[in-house]
Amino acid sequence: MKRILIKDIANKIGESVKLAGWVDVRRDHGKLIFIDLRDSTGKVQTVITPGNKETHEIANGLRPEWVIEMEGEVKKRPENMINPELPLGGIEISANKISVLNKSKTPVFEIGTNGYEINEEIRLKYRYLDLRRERMQKNLMVRHNIVKYFRDYLSERDFIEIETPLLTKSTPEGARDFVVPSRLHQGKFYALPQSPQQYKQLLMIAGVEKYFQVAKAIRDEDTRGDRQPEHTQLDLEMSFADQETIINLIEDLITSLVKTLFPRKKITRLPWPRLTYKEAMEKYKNDKPDLRNDKKNIDELAFGWVIDFPLFEYDEKEKRIAPMHHMFTSPKDEDIGLLGKNPLKITGKLYDMVCNGHELGSGSIRINDPELQKKVFEIIGISEQETLDKFGHLLEAYEYGAPPHGGIALGIDRLVAILQGEPNIREVIAFPKTGDGRDLMMNAPSEIAKEQLDELGIEIKKGKKKP
């Protein structure tokens, strides 16, 4: 007999089936034993009567989280035993054969709850148990559906997904790079990408026109609340497109996603309101305002755009002018004249997508003129030599017919967390790290062998504190 999934038994009343999964709960009612069997598609109650001695004996030994295979007959429950609160509450399996596929120690925490009450470090250490809970299975599934929706929507509109490298070169993006020592080229390092920013611009110069990628962005940031060293973004770029085109595309993508996958959710205003940076700061003292009508309604989604950001800001700590978003953003055409005079007065072709007080995405129209790009580097204090070393390839690429282009990157972890009503992004990431970047399950980062360091031609500085 072929195993079927629990979700598929509803229309098999009277038939014999084979199921497999985990023991969710075992209850002894006198001679009758009840096993709630769980697989990835649902739960069903099974009954083992004492008549079948061998099976009854096996059932008697079962404990929660054991993996079993079971054959039995699908039956309607007697009227008074129906549980209307469960999807399969009107059905039970009369089991006549059980095999134990694997045993389990007693789990370190409850799996039947939603898990918020459990110490998070323990949940992360035993993530393979934590993910068994219904809430987490659902988060993984919904995340898959959201990302699939992105891909389907964009592919239908002639966007193509292109993978960009993970081993690349340092790009200043506002955070530190993680670096990777090269063994074949000792003394040199790759950087992990803080975003595919340069690559996607180079793809525009390569004539791709409509690019997207569900991409990993990896940033070595200091411990700070709800951050992860690696997060996932929907990265997108278009050539021959203006701000209006990109804003409308993303607004339609997200609105149609919500309507399709989350029909119960209510989007506060359609089309999404647009505020200038100035309006947002004046009215909300905040460049990611929470535009909800009713902050207590968990099904309300107040999407909006914040536009017309200044191109630069003054970094008080570093005592220098810094880009508001990143250094590849184009100034508004009418402000180009201010570059040499008053850069802090320049408005950039910048747009942020916000939702319920979070910034969910950030985009801009990029510079495609090497001279303009050089001026921006100059204003933010990048020397000519550094410009050449770090951005020589990009400036050279701009010399070969770079089309006008722009794009956006949406934070997928945050979007999924908001849509699922989760308090932080770790709840929607299969294997997240702690706030200070540790993987408690794998025990990473960890020490590596001296031979490995030797092969890489590096050594650990003496006298350095070890955590």
Place this chain on the structure above:
Amino acid sequence: MKRILIKDIANKIGESVKLAGWVDVRRDHGKLIFIDLRDSTGKVQTVITPGNKETHEIANGLRPEWVIEMEGEVKKRPENMINPELPLGGIEISANKISVLNKSKTPVFEIGTNGYEINEEIRLKYRYLDLRRERMQKNLMVRHNIVKYFRDYLSERDFIEIETPLLTKSTPEGARDFVVPSRLHQGKFYALPQSPQQYKQLLMIAGVEKYFQVAKAIRDEDTRGDRQPEHTQLDLEMSFADQETIINLIEDLITSLVKTLFPRKKITRLPWPRLTYKEAMEKYKNDKPDLRNDKKNIDELAFGWVIDFPLFEYDEKEKRIAPMHHMFTSPKDEDIGLLGKNPLKITGKLYDMVCNGHELGSGSIRINDPELQKKVFEIIGISEQETLDKFGHLLEAYEYGAPPHGGIALGIDRLVAILQGEPNIREVIAFPKTGDGRDLMMNAPSEIAKEQLDELGIEIKKGKKKP
């Protein structure tokens, strides 16, 4: 007027349109100027007559690879001017307005050819120009379509795509790890994943049942022919599945993909032939035999399976027993008794997918019993301490109701290269590295600042050779 794509002009005869793209070729025929305009969807001939002085003057100054926007009327070409070899060879645009959006220096190589004749280092350095050629655009597009097909096929069958971390812990997989020094935990390192092997097994233990991921695998290998430090794999795992289930799933996936996306290709034999490792070695002296009938036919695809590999092999160089594939593979049930006696005689639940003399994928049914796993570690000479340090989490996970499970990983780069008839995988990767791991466009790896090293608490060993 809204810009339209060149592919969409065919049914616009007599209408005015706006196009944008690159100057592919400019030809002066006396007073008439012909510009072949190219965008990501095709090419079309445009004609500029001397009657429109301003436009004629602009057209006169255009050079190859300049980016222009153009308005004009779509016309049928005169009968004697039709070029039946081009998709839009029966059409031309009578241009009445041209704007130059960006200029271009003379490209460093021809873009109109297929590019095989050009020195590859130059192609890689100017990848943004190299990718403009029709062949490369097509490779990117087809790769997108193949990967999209995988995702659609598997999602329809209830597989869910789950992202696993890039910053993880060293997993011995037959190659060296790239490592990433931690700044927050000085002296400790992350490893980049050689594959998501352990994570996907942990997802099975987490109750996911049907997982896949288009995943990056990152390996620090020595320079060796057609290798890349990072490659992409279709990574897949199922619980409660046996070898037959996984083989049949992949065989149907790939066969239907070829029939749908490559209808001209001929699959040599259906169902795919299966050879045992012994048969393959006896008959072909090779565990990835080329099973084509006609090796000269570029449209022939001889898929097949090689099964029943030995679980272990004797590593002559290291003088020890090593896993044939990896250390998580299950022995065949009937061979478990040989573990303590003659491990080299054990057959594993192993299966390789081959095509035209290449190994395209490798899979196995995994161990899900901690005691059996410990025995395998022992046989391959991993000490108890190392077992605990490196695999403690996995062995512990096996104690909590690990279901039977197995999976496979297919090499996407190689598959796309074979399907596109490309001689190497670099032709189907947007931004590949050289054989020795250099990115010639970005100039990576490269030196990093002393302050960066200080922050990481590492230093470069003195007296080390620098390339």
